[in-house]
Amino acid sequence: EWISYLCETTTLVHNTLLSHPEAGDIINGRPVKPHSKRYMAFVYSGDKNVRCGGILIREDYVLTAAHCPNKRVILGAHDVTLREKSMQYRDVCNAIPHPGYNGTIMHDIMLLKLEKKVLKNKYINTWPIGASSGKVKPGIICSVAGWGETNGYNSELSPVLREVNLTVVSNEACSAAHPTARDKNVICAGTKNESTGKGDSGGPLFCGQKLSGIVLGGKNPSLFTDVSLYRGWIKSTMKKKKCKH
Template sequence: MYRVLIVSAFVVFYMATFCSGDTSVKIINGDNANIEDNPWMVSVEFRENENSNFEHECGGSIIDKSWVLTAAHCNVFKPDRPANDIRVAAGSSFKSQMKVKIPVKKYYMHEKFEPYNTGELDYDLMLLQLKKPLKFGPTINKIDLDTDIGKNYTGDICTITGWGDTDATTVQNFPDRLQVVSMPAVTNEYCGIAWNITKTYWNNILCLQDKDKDSCKADSGGPAVCSKKLVGILSFGNNEPCASSLPSVHTRISAFLDWIKEKMNTKNKKNKKNKKGKGKKSKKGKGKKNKKNNRN
């Protein structure tokens, strides 16, 4: 069994959050953050249908002009959700002042992510392909991915950002301004035992913990940045209260590089092929039209 605490601490985070309709994990005892210092940070917004409003549910990280990385469980309730019911908001420290809002063209949840019957959050990552590329600048830019699967981050100070709940208790307080907090990485062994995570999955996680500091509701999918690289995306942690005796767990990016690259490369090549094909067809059609005109 993946989680020995699934009927106690984990279920408080996982079930209470999801049953209330909140698919995300705010930052507890953090500080106000500037988007210029975290230009890869975006708000991932969902809507129930085309007649409802988009609302912030999770964080995400820009890893390319047309690609954002977030957590698969953000879409756990509607895995067949139309892509146009998801969008990315970027370019401001304040949710209410986001001027860049781009719909999602397609999304790709990891094929092995199956929490629906098991309650487990293995392979908790999702790629969002945007309908149009972002324009990079001081407030919007990508972050490099961690590629060193063998690196041990234990003891390193990592930074997390988000617009999630800032109150560690059952009282919810969602800020308009982006929050940031730094926490040290703990050993995967300690984290794995604390959450009863299968040992074979320990290399696929990054865990952070510090007294009275934590991520919380609506921070899910947000970046864990260590040594200026995207090392993890927030998957789960304890909830109600947040900042408990358990570490927050982040999906380790370097463990899924092949999956990320395969999805991005396949889709990018397909897009280029389609554009090339359209160009040929257009040119060929134009030639036929000109010939017909010449005959007349």
């Protein structure tokens, strides 16, 4: 069951653990050039070991997965064990999961309204939600970044942002590996040699210059929420939602 990928805590984080990490895994992925991905957000609950990725889509909104923690966000981060001058810390004043989310992979997407707008600079920038690019096709090479596990089962979480390239696989191959992923709201990418790990959930999947997915978890292949299906909800929600006080 997909729920086996989730930690049974109040702030659920996917327990997507790789038992046989190989050179292509994000677990052994390459560190990115510091601050080269200025849209990346580090999402956590107060305990940095309970973490996810996210993407800054507006100065006051981060997009992530609905099963992720929803208390605090750091922008401008590279090494999250340090207090870098580039970092801006923001509390989340309104966590808005998709109304159809029920704890499964269906509609596993969430907007985080920040209490205060982020100041854009050479370390931090937004990646606005553009027009729908449609479903990504099998065989396309995409990339994903995160601060997840570094070298295997229950291993250390990466202090620095890392990335790996993943190949999109067909719905048939995906549903064979993940029977609960038959719905068309997910993108599947990666193999036994390339995947995501614990702590990478919520981070963005880019195919070319298009924001295509949000990391859900899983392995061989990994699963991603298809962002193209939620652009209308994202835009309408950002227009009307305010901070909760």
